[in-house]
């Protein structure tokens with residue numbers, strides 16, 4: 001029987017290279033990346049994936065040129081709101097993952113509004129990882145637990161203090177655009193994830209690429225440290 005992963009994390013890489021190949025500004029690559037994100041979300045819904053996490057902006061991405069950072073923040077505020085009919089039509093519930101406190105107020109407000117506007121959607125849950133870093137996520141969870149007087153730590157205690165503890169650990173991490181690294185994405189929750197790397201640049205991804213990921217998932221034998 002074909003297994004469908006419950007949760008897929010996508011490292012959406014290659015937007016800049018996609019734009020460069022077309023002699024376009026890098027920002028055009030991010031806009032095309034948003035279009036690809038929508039197709040991939042639809043592919044995941046068709047396949048019955050329950051949760052996706054999309055790496056939209058890392059804690060390290062602030063190092064990029066100001067105009068690129070501003071453009072991405074604009075995408076999270078204006079474009080995200082413009083996509084509300086899409087998210088609601090397809091039953092996509094949005095969640096934010098990462099430290100929203102330092103985002104420009106418009107981007108933070110738009111994200112909060114988008115989360116509220118989609119909270120009753122049930123087809124799929126999409127975590128938007130924005131100003132997200134896996135190391136910071138673990139540190140923040142520990143700080144939250146300590147603030148509650150917790151001194152004994154287990155993996156479950158740490159997970160319980162994540163932004164969205166109801167989102168299950170990741171079954172698959174899929175990365176576009178050729179690099180084979182995790183780049184501080186879902187460090188804790190990828191403990192038993194299957195890693196998949198593809199050369200295709202993110203803006204070229206569509207529904208069929210989700211099927212490719214799930215086909216590859218079905219060739220893997222997951223043992224979780226036990227025996228097959």
Ligand code: FPP
Pocket residue numbers: 012013014015016017018030033034037055056057058061075076079080128177
């Ligand atoms: C990595 O490609 C991509 C990003 C840093 C941004 C990803 C963001 C989106 C797809 C838009 C999401 C929008 C909303 C509203 C949720 P890169 O720029 O590092 O590509 P390169 O490696 O080719 O330079």
